[in-house]
Amino acid sequence: MNNNVTKDMVCKQMEKNQPLIARDPYRLHYHLMPSVGLLNDPNGFVFFKGKYHIFYQWNPFAVEHGVKCWGHSISKDLIHWQEVPVALLPDQWYDQNGCYSGSAVVYQNQLYVFYTGNVRDNEGNRQSYQCLAISNDGIHFEKKGPIIQVPDGYTAHFRDPKVFYMNEAWWMVLGAQTEAKNGEVVLYRSADLWNWTFAGTLTGNGHQGLDHFGYMWECPDLFQLGNKDILLVCPQGIPAQGFQYQNIYQSGYFAGEIEKKTMSFEHDAFVELDRGFDFYAPQTMQDQEGRRILIGWMGNAEEGSSQLPTANYGWVHALTVPRQLDWKDGTLLQYPVEEFQQLLENEVRFNEVVLNAQQLLSLCVDKAFAVYLTVEDMKQSCLNIQIAGSQIIYDSLLKVFTFKRKSFTSYQTMESRHCKLDTLSDILILKDTSSIEIFLNQGEEVFTSRVFDDKNEESVLFTADGEIKLDVKKWDVRRVM
Ligand code: FRU
CATH class of the missing domain: 2.60.120.560 (Exo-inulinase; domain 1)
Structure with missing residues (x-):
């Protein structure tokens, strides 16, 4: 068990870095960024008890990937954010090498958070557990432990649960790698958010004309937009092709229709969400007004984060401005929220x-x-x-x-x-x-x-x-x- 990581240690890291970030000419003025260390994927994006919550993958101890916590900020308007205490620490046997990416939903006035517990055994082999944590106030979380184990036919690259409600049931999409080393998105179904049943593959290599489309798919998200079902996903292992797929890993979507009885997904070809250098692992939520809002990681899994100029000031990476998504004339539009x-x-x-x-x-x-x-x-x-x-x-x-x-x-x-x-x-x-x-x-x-x-x-x-x-x-x- 990793008892080495405590809230107190995280606070000390933040305090220690204050003087350095105060001198940093590159510190952003209106983007969420870590007060110390490395930030990656946005997690648990949700509206709960009058506030937006965004969590993020966070290693407060280095400007490199490592033991991941869930950092946490809240906002009334998606623009002014307040950092609140770290939400999840990798301190249990089932998440000791990282509380990896996941999502949040509101159920019976509580916040249910789903994440991947990443574990490395003594030989360095990976294990992953899909875990649940619950909060009454949105700030303090009680871990409930693993709720899903890796099913037969998949490797331990099985992670990033995104939970949503559809057709009178709870659903979870997960990023997965088959034993044949192909990327997939798999589905689980639940009536109570505790007991989950494997409901098959949503899409992946070998489905819908996708041949050898990456060795692993990360960070899926599924939602309706206009009259379309949109699956966001981040495939790894796709070679660059002309102007496309230029970054190390890709972030994009499949648009199509989900057949509600069988949950089979007929979809069009993969489309990249963003053409820049630094965008990955976005997550969306639907707010009170019915808007679909996306926040992405303004980074990518490129090696050498410690060489970024801000590493000299003790932090690296940031999140994008929140973007409203719309579906218009067969195109997915992303635009900064009106706030x-x-x-x-x-x-x-x-x-x-x-x-x-x-x-x-x-x-x-x-x-x-x-x-x-x-x-x-x-x-x-x-x-x-x-x-x-x-x-x-x-x-x-x-x-x-x-x-x-x-x-x-x-x-x-x-x-x-x-x-x-x-x-x-x-x-x-x-x-x-x-x-x-x-x-x-x-x-x-x-x-x-x-x-x-x-x-x-x-x-x-x-x-x-x-x-x-x-x-x-x-x-x-x-x-x-
Ligand atoms: C994507 C990712 C996720 C994983 C997390 C770990 O950037 O690799 O698949 O949960 O980062 O920080």
Whole structure:
């Protein structure tokens, strides 16, 4: 048993790191980030007793992956967050090497939290248990232990329970690896949240034309959006293909229909959720107003997190801004929740800006700002937006959108991500001190990335070859972290 990790030790780590983060030029102004150590997946995203709760995978003891706790923050409005005491510590035989990712639901006025207990035996072999913890106040949790063991036919890569209510039953989707080393999403069913029955494979390799589609699938999430059933999932082991699958692991969705009696899932091809460098393991919840809201990890499982510039200040990684999801004309749209607008101030507008070989637009910006531009007229031309060391390019001839940033490890090197985009109507750019989220065409495509620029490089420059007419708005974004 891992009795070494206590709440007290976590508090001491946080205190110890205070002076360092106070000096950090890269500390974000409006994104959730750890007060110390490494953060990864968002977990347990839920609305309970008047507040949003977000938990996250958290190693408070190093800027690398390791023994994972569940960090915890709460908010009334998805914008102002308050960090509260760590919710789960890896301190039991069934979770001693990590309280891995999971989800939360409200049942009979209590918060039920489901997570994966990760265990390594003396030989280093992995075991995993799906575990339950319950809370009355949403802050203190009582662990109830394992409720699901790995079934026959699967390896111990069996994790990340997401629980939801549908058709008068509780369901759980889990990320899994078959013994043949294929990724799958499996289903469980329950009447009381305690007793669970295996209900088969939802989809995976060999299903719905998916051949060799990754060796493991992580962090599934299943929900209805408009008239579609959407399965979010993070497959591992898919080789890059053209502009697609450029990151180490992928995060995307299958849209289709679930046949409610048999729970069989007819779906279309996998679509990536985000085209940037740093996005993974998103989780969604449905709020009181019926909105489907997503928060993602603004990172990926790339090696070398200790080389990130913020590692010098004792922390790495962050979460995205909460995004509302919508299904429109066969496309999944992601856009910052409307509450985000509360943080925008000092609006500056430039109407009918004409860019061409002679004319450019230059904006003065602070460390955290937002820009929204609508394209009024763009013939065959190339729009170029330089934001400190990063570059945004839309080539209307090639119909390709590109984002470029300086590599973290070698600042001389630029690296890029692309997507096909038939037309460009508008761009929303949310820039924070060391991150950028770019929403194209009201959220039809999104690029999320961390960017580390010299502290003095704060400007935005719009240029074009060929003529482009734009309306541009710019705001400062208020600091809330
Ligand atoms: C995804 C993931 C999950 C796991 C967690 C551990 O990033 O690998 O599958 O539960 O991180 O921190």
